[in-house]
Amino acid sequence: MRLFFRSDLPLAGDASGRFLPWIIGCMVYLAALALAAALAADNLAARWHADLAGRFTVEVPPAPASSDKDAKLRGITDLLAKTEGVTAVRLIGAADKASLLRPWLGGGDLPEDIVLPDLIVVQSATAIDMAKLSKELTAFDAAIRIDDHGRWHGDLLAFSNSMKILAFIVLSLVALAAISTVIFVTRTGLAIHRRVIEIVHLVGAQDSYIARQFLFHALRLGLAGGAAGAALAAGTWIALQHWLGTGGSGLLPSLSLSTGDWIAVAAVPVALSIVGMFTAQVTVLILLGREP
Amino acid sequence: MVLFENVSLRYGDGPAILQHVTFTLAPGSFHFIVGASGAGKSSLLRMMYLAQRPSGGRINLFGQDIDERLKRRDRPLLRRRVGVVFQDFRLLAHLSALDNVALPLRVAGVPESKIRDHVTELLRWVGLAEHIDALPATLSGGQQQRVAIARAVITRPSLLLADEPTGNLDDAIALRLMYLFAELNKVGTTIVIATHSERLVQQFTHRQLRIEQGTVRLIPQRSEAA
Numbered sequence: 001m002r003l004f005f006r007s008d009l010p011l012a013g014d015a016s017g018r019f020l021p022w023i024i025g026c027m028v029y030l031a032a033l034a035l036a037a038a039l040a041a042d043n044l045a046a047r048w049h050a051d052l053a054g055r056f057t058v059e060v061p062p063a064p065a066s067s068d069k070d071a072k073l074r075g076i077t078d079l080l081a082k083t084e085g086v087t088a089v090r091l092i093g094a095a096d097k098a099s100l101l102r103p104w105l106g107g108g109d110l111p112e113d114i115v116l117p118d119l120i121v122v123q124s125a126t127a128i129d130m131a132k133l134s135k136e137l138t139a140f141d142a143a144i145r146i147d148d149h150g151r152w153h154g155d156l157l158a159f160s161n162s163m164k165i166l167a168f169i170v171l172s173l174v175a176l177a178a179i180s181t182v183i184f185v186t187r188t189g190l191a192i193h194r195r196v197i198e199i200v201h202l203v204g205a206q207d208s209y210i211a212r213q214f215l216f217h218a219l220r221l222g223l224a225g226g227a228a229g230a231a232l233a234a235g236t237w238i239a240l241q242h243w244l245g246t247g248g249s250g251l252l253p254s255l256s257l258s259t260g261d262w263i264a265v266a267a268v269p270v271a272l273s274i275v276g277m278f279t280a281q282v283t284v285l286i287l288l289g290r291e292p
Numbered sequence: 293m294v295l296f297e298n299v300s301l302r303y304g305d306g307p308a309i310l311q312h313v314t315f316t317l318a319p320g321s322f323h324f325i326v327g328a329s330g331a332g333k334s335s336l337l338r339m340m341y342l343a344q345r346p347s348g349g350r351i352n353l354f355g356q357d358i359d360e361r362l363k364r365r366d367r368p369l370l371r372r373r374v375g376v377v378f379q380d381f382r383l384l385a386h387l388s389a390l391d392n393v394a395l396p397l398r399v400a401g402v403p404e405s406k407i408r409d410h411v412t413e414l415l416r417w418v419g420l421a422e423h424i425d426a427l428p429a430t431l432s433g434g435q436q437q438r439v440a441i442a443r444a445v446i447t448r449p450s451l452l453l454a455d456e457p458t459g460n461l462d463d464a465i466a467l468r469l470m471y472l473f474a475e476l477n478k479v480g481t482t483i484v485i486a487t488h489s490e491r492l493v494q495q496f497t498h499r500q501l502r503i504e505q506g507t508v509r510l511i512p513q514r515s516e517a518a
Contacts, residue, residue: 008395010386199382202343203443204372205399206365289364292345 008200009193009210011217016188020218021225023181024276028229028269029236031174036237036265038167040255045160049153056128056148058120061141073118076140083133085126092119171268175275182218182276186283189214197288211284218280219273226269233265293319293451293482294340296508299349301335309335313349313508315501317484319450322477324493325486327503333486334379336503337453340484341376342367354450372400375449379456381440383428389415390424393442400447414442418472434461441469445476452476454485458492470496 011017060076063069073091080089092100097116122128130146137144190197197210241255257265294317301310309332317323325333338344339351342358351358353370362370375396383392393411398404415424418438420431428436437457444452452473458466470492477483484501487493493500500511 008384008387008391008398010384013386195382196384198343199384200395200399201368202341202371202376202382203396203399204368204447206368209399 007213009196009213011189014189014192016185017221020185020221024178024222024225025229027174027178028226028272029233031171032230032233032265032268034167034170035268036257038163039257039261041160041163045156048156052149054124056122056146059145059147060118061143062115062117072140077120079136080122085124085128086122087125088123090121178272178276179279182279183283186214186280190287207285207288211281214284215277215281219277222273222276226273230266230269293317295352297350299346299351302347308506311506315508315510317482319482320480322483322498323501324498325501326493329488331503333503334455337455337486340453341374342371373450375444375452377441377444377454377457381436383436383439385428388425388427389420389439392439393446396447414446418442434465437461451482456487
């Protein structure tokens with residue numbers, strides 16, 4: 001690792017290399033945010049999926065004023081409780097309804113004139129025959145609807161997958177841009193230092209010795225820019241989390257990342273620096289190998 | 293050690309700089325390359341240190357033919373056996389005298405722990421003990437030349453090539469330098485010195501490769517001629 005600290009080529013003073021950390025920094029910033037967003041979306045989807053696993057909701061339409069609403073609801077809950085596989089049945093009360101609607105309607109009691117369906121949350125340990133259950137429930141009210149959250153799950157999965165694809169595209173583009181930039185900077189460095197490289201060759205250096213110097217130079221610049229970009233991205237993400245936690249309404253989900261996720265985000269600048277490092281090395285070996 | 297067989301050289305479509313050059317340098321020999329400015333002395337040296345391919349003919353260095361069959365990765369191994377003092381010194385401006393001299397050792401993979409003492413000792417020997425950490429730009433022409441010479445001999449090369457090595461030195465230092473080359477020659481180093489200075493050549497009895505009109509003529513050692 002001696003050459004990491006000492007270079008025989010004056011690469012550190014190159015004008016072409018000076019902007020590399022800035023470019024790498026910007027690219028790492030974008031890539032880290034894209035990855036964090038994908039991971040947060042995945043976490044969110046997993047969390048919601050876990051919340052809704054083995055659970056479905058029975059939606060009982062508002063009953064006419066003349067009917068015995070309580071008897072109907074009791075009958076429905078009894079039927080649900082007796083259904084094979086069902087472990088818990090809970091009727092959502094007025095307070096819970098108000099809580100669910102708070103993000104849309106604000107705090108306080110619900111207005112008297114709002115007519116809401118009754119909701120019964122059912123927890124099951126095994127798969128329930130929904131067709132059969134639905135048929136049995138129509139005996140109470142033909143308009144009763146069972147929501148097993150299938151559509152919601154599908155949408156959630158699609159959203160999570162879209163975020164992953166988007167992150168993959170952003171990361172690929174960033175890696176491509178980093179590789180192109182490093183190739184350009186390395187080519188320029190080889191041209192600028194042609195005379196010095198010739199001397200180093202003449203005293204017996206292999207191409208690999210020169211390539212190693214470019215490799216460490218690229219690594220150094222990549223890590224400097226990457227660390228700054230990652231730190232900025234982390235700051236942005238934490239600020240966003242803070243805003244969603246305090247300033248945002250309850251409609252917006254939490255964007256929490258696990259320790260593993262943070263490690264993955266922190267790996268972005270490292271990975272990009274390693275890609276840049278080997279790009280520089282390969283570029284030098286190819287270009288010097290073409291010389292007579 | 294060095295074999296040139298019917299070697300010719302021209303740059304691009306220009307006229308032939310050297311043609312039908314044939315000579316052999318035995319191990320441990322000492323030769324001057326002499327000729328007027330522009331005669332082709334530096335070109336001849338450049339071919340010897342593998343910086344220039346000939347237009348025709350055969351060059352053999354240390355028993356190895358220098359042609360397109362020589363692998364790129366094998367060239368540095370040959371170059372490490374050749375020390376070169378360039379006419380324009382070719383010191384690396386951003387490196388100190390010590391780092392310039394250490395360069396051939398570093399590229400050869402010599403451990404850093406063995407480099408500093410060795411290089412410092414050699415720099416002291418060439419009279420630059422006070423300038424070990426100096427950048428070339430802060431050194432005089434003569435001092436730079438001594439750094440260049442130290443760099444050329446630091447690896448104890450089998451073949452030492454010097455292009456006008458005394459050009460920037462006063463007579464006393466030039467003579468001292470020539471004695472350094474003679475000492476190296478005594479311990480087995482093959483020496484080739486290109487110079488346009490007839491006065492310098494006349495001070496010694498070594499063989500000469502005299503370049504005239506693109507051809508090279510071997511002039512034997514004066515004692516041999518007698």
